[in-house]
Amino acid sequence: MPEASADYSAFISYAKADQKKAQEIAGSLEERGFKCWIAPRDVRAGRPYGDEIIRGIERSRCFILVLSAASNDSAFVAREVEPGGKQEEARVPRARRQC
16 A cells, blocks of 8 residues: 655656666656656665565656556566556656657
8 A cells, every 4th residue: 555655756667678768767857856766776675676666656656657669568567567557646658769
């Protein structure tokens, strides 16, 4: 269940092939004062990775998906999108390239 307050403005979901673009998006948002959750940077050491992903989603006000052919084919992204889609907050898809 989502926690009462969001610690992050956005959770950024991406496929490994899109990591550089995801980091650029996070950097751009953070330069503008929006705190982002992005793996692996925000995964706490010694914690189960999957649990940390869910925690990041729950503690974020919105979910940003770096949409690409790679993210469409990623089982990991699909698992992130499912819990992200259950929240009532805004979703902001960001297309990197045509799929």
